[in-house]
Amino acid sequence: MKRINSNVYTRGKFGKNPRETVDTDNEFLYSHGIYPTKIKKEDLPESYVEIRSRVIWYMLGYVKTADVVDIDYIPLKINHLFKDDYMYISYKDKLSYKNNRYGFMEVTNYDVCICGNSIIPVLLGIEKYSNIYFKS
Structure with a gap:
């Protein structure tokens, strides 16, 4: 059994330049897009959901x-549905908020x-595998 500790695995590694990805054909995954592992897609539990995200x-x-302990969905009320929306996930604590410099x-x-x-x-996976109550 392989140790699966990371919340995010990527098929490829972040490069040194912004938006550069390298080693995307490697069958082994990278933890957080940085650290090489010996984990393959098949080794991940069912609770890991495949994503292809601009993030x-x-x-x-x-x-x-x-x-998952807490989530928050922040929509952008203009433009396309979900394209520029964000969902923040916390595995440890409740999410906290503060005003930025603007x-x-x-x-x-x-x-x-x-x-x-x-x-x-991801939301459907959280609903299935985490004890979070979604209110409307």
């Missing part, structure tokens, strides 16, 4: 949907940020 520079990735409220202690069309599958 990880369009790389294929897998996000843990079990053991006076806008921002989430400060999240572990993973998901955006785009990956929000729905």
Whole structure:
């Protein structure tokens, strides 16, 4: 049994330049897009959901949907549905907020940020594998 400790695994590694991805054809995954592992997609538990998100520079990735403590969805009320929306996930503590230097409220202690069309599958996974009550 392989040790699966990370909340995010990617199919490829972040490069040194912004938005650069390298080693995307490697069958082994990278923890947080940085650290090489000996874990393959097949080794991940069912609670890891496949995503392709702009947050990880369009790389294929897998996000843990079990053991989630808190989430927050922040929509952008203009433009396309989900394209520029964000979902913040915390695995340790409740999310906290503070005003940034421009006076806008921002989430400060999240572990993973998901955006785009990956929000729905991740949300469905959280509903299935975590003990979170969704209110409307």
